Amino acid sequence: MSVRPPDAPNRSRAFLAALACLALVLFLLAPAAVHAQSEHGAEDLRPLLSGLNNGRDFDKTAEGIRAIAATGNPAAAALLQSFRAGNLEVRKSDDRIVRVEKRGGETVAIDPLTGEVLGELRRRDTRRISINNNLRNLVDEVVAGMTLRADDPAIRQTAAREMLAAASADNIEPLRAALAEETDASVRQTMERALAASLLRSDASLEDKRAAMETVAALGDRQALQLLTLAASDPELSERANRLIAGVERQLAFWEVAQNVWFGISLGSVLLLAAIGLAITFGVMGVINMAHGEMVMLGAYTTFVVQETIRIHYPGLFEASLAIALPLAFCVSGLIGILIERSVIRWLYGRPLETLLATWGISLILQQAVRVLFGASNREVGNPDWMSGAFQLGGMSITYSRLSIVIFSLIVFGLLVLLLQRTAFGLQIRAVTQNRRMASTMGIRTPWTDALTFGLGSGVAGIAGVALSQIDNVSPNLGQGYIIDSFLVVVFGGVGNLWGTFVGALSLGILNKFLEPYAGAVLGKILVLVLIILFIQKRPRGLFPQKGRAAEG
Template identity: 40%
Template sequence: MAITLLAMPAPVQAQTLDAEDIGADAAPLDELADDIDRVPAELRDLLRTAVTETDRSERADRFTQLARQGDGRLVPALEAFRAGLLAIRDDDTLVIYGSRTEVDNRGEVYPILDAFNEQPLRDDNDQPLYADSLGDVGEMLRAARPDRRMLGELISALSLRHPDPERRRRAIVRAGDRADDALLAQLKVQLDEEPTRQFRTYLRESIARIELDTGDRDTQLAAAQQLGEIGGVRGARSLAAAIERATEADDDQLLAVATTALDRVNSRAQRLRWVRYTLEGLSIGSILILMALGLAIIFGLMGVINMAHGEFMMIGAFTTFVVANLFRAYLPPAVFDYYLVVAIPAAFLVAGTVGLLCEKLVIRHLYGRPLETLLATWGIGLILMQSARVWFGDTNRILSPSWLHGNWEVVHDLNLAYNRLFVFIFAGLCVLVTWLVIQRTKMGLLLRATVQDRMMAASLGVSTRRVDGLTFALGTGLAGLAGCGVVFMDNLTPQMGQRYIVDSFLVVVSGGVGNLFGAVSAGLGLGLLNKYIEPFTNAVYAKVIVLLIVIMFLQWRPSGLFAAKGRAALDA
């Protein structure tokens, strides 16, 4: 039977929290962050009493006590209580019903989460605990309608002191969006205590937005100037509203100050927009570099037009998908974040092995006939693509490690996603390792000797057939590494490689056939060029314009950015 908090029969006025009580007895935020999973027993008991209390005045008193504690770790349980997804089990523990999810052999079920840290609960066999319907694991708790306003104020107030930085940041921004003057005192208290520059900026911005909307005239003038100095895009909305109010009220001074501040905000936003285009262009360029590394070796050094290169990238992506699923199914959850340690070498080895087999069975018999290698590799690509569709289906989703979630805030209002940063660093490491292999290893020496003069290398005892096979395997293995990185930024489908193959050839040709650093320079250049053109047109036309630019560039420099030198150039 569900427990619902009952309102008093007589009509009562809506209750509100005293802003001075919010967080009065709160622990420092750094202590909460260090101890996020261990809510004190007395605080758990207080919350349990508050959500099960049937007397409204007693319940309001408990909410006030929770507000004085100022502990943001209570927010998930209070949100679940408001939504009717909180339950109390027979052992008096509080649990949350998570969002319905699909589970093998169970269909759609509710994950059961701890009410204080939102971690999945486990049964006696150490398996995640699920419920087929609400009420299966305990009596349901739901806030009565008259209590929801006060409960919403409590959640907003406690979110400002949440130990999770991202949850806290969202709460601070939300307070400014709503111009919630009830939280103004708490925001100012936190501003005085906050040592972190990042949060101080968000606090200053939200305080100024609230004061610009609710303060007296002098306060509004100061708040408008403050928003102009901060330069945040959210402040632009508040300043635009203030300009509209000042125009209606014929307040020339406020109108002038707000207009000047808005111009400063828009100017900063324009500069940040181009910085953002640059970062996005570098991210796209990193993907193109990952794809072009293997193609530069296969096409540039061996003369093979490998139309299946995108499918070898797809093999690396699905290898990562398989490794992630094996980690999730057979290893403890704490180990899951480290599956890339296995997935990266596995993607290289699987794609390289498949490439070696293709070289021995097909490509080896077609050297010196580029058009036939083009058709043969195109057919290989179709076979690999359809095989992946048969084994994995069309729609797949990979769970990324937790450390790839979220963003790095470079400056205020400029964020770089961790997955893009990972691909950028990963591409740099792949370039470095590839250069070391080619320039500092015996295999690289044999590869360069075979490319420069195959007959001389063979006369000196080099097995050119073996070198060809290893070179093709190296190129396809690098494509597998590309798939391991791209999978966190793109959809995981059997045809995912088709989206990159043309751009990869453009990178190799415009950078200089067979030149590693030419591929790096061209990849970054084409990525930036795409993002710089897109604001003036759309993504499709941007690619067309980039293609035309590459064609004109090759008319001027047919050998690309870095032309081949020495014997290779003479042979060409």
């Protein structure tokens, strides 16, 4: 255990809080800040404007550019950008520098500093300002240097990142200048890294490069590897560089493993969602419900119907479509589950093999019914905006949709555990499954408990369908893809044990994703199936078997 200063937890908590506040403030103020810039002191630049117009004397123009940049004026960047883009021209009538823009089919002259429309232009009214590639590069450089000193830390951060990505010797000076006045810790870090990267691409002193190598190594990504390899070509640096390369490679390998684990958890959470309802109907009640996959499918189709209705009647509610679909899917699948239990399964208690066959028949009927109602082809179910996109965590990328499903599966699992362990209904379920006759003599209405338990398992499958509609094709065959996996997860984890299902789903998910890079997706899946078959031979009662006399027979 490492020794921590006593206030370390507090400090890190304070830091997180500050970060969160900062993010919030940025989020709220960013548009306002951009707006403020355009008004603030742009007029100060007007005397320098003519410095851009020197005919073919490019050196003089370069001086003019530098002079504008040197003001550090927030409006300067925008001005230079439009210069670089060739949008600045000279109006012949008054030799005034204007920005030329097309608006609504007409060409207009705009004041480059205030944005005020100065009037229409005809083709011959203006004269171009000469520019060459050197000047363009110069603009890029100085603009980057300027945005590095922008008021908005977010803009500075972006600029620093860009410089990091395109490290070159030219960036050294602007970065140094910016670093001198940078106060924001995270921007500072990015800048330092960008500077280090730039130093390695320059002919800086060995001392500088040595320090830079350490900073770059902390990046721990492919770019760092590239830069360090570059540095390693210098015999003076090679020893340290190679050691750092090894470190970075370890780090990269770590992130690769982490990414695989994440993919595995993601797949595992899908398996968990699919299997969790089965953990109740099969694991707790001992009913082999081959129509379980169809309960999932019905949940997915409920989502489809909800989204269709919203699209047609209440388009504004689309973002909430999943929230609306969840309870509906639970009810639809749950009620159909209760119907199946009352009409078919209750006649077959104690005859698991017959139950298996009868519920298979039901699954065929449900599939065909959906096929007749909705057609055999895939149905489009949309993702709400908040579920699209991704973010970067260290060296791995995480999509919001997968993250949502992982979190969602954990919530569903948690609620179910609570329901079974902490509520009167859960107690009844456990009582009935452990000793039916005793439970019945104690006044529990066992047929009701059976029906409701089955309804619960089916309803949870329906909820899973809502989540799976986000990542899978919604078709009548949706459920069939999950049924075998679900059963294997429950059996692998140990029947009658919700935690077993949890561990089973996650470990199978991760195992699958670790085999995939070596064996390919299909072969990986086959291997997992074979491994489970072998595992069940070794431990027929799964990972977490029920022990003792109760489990015999």
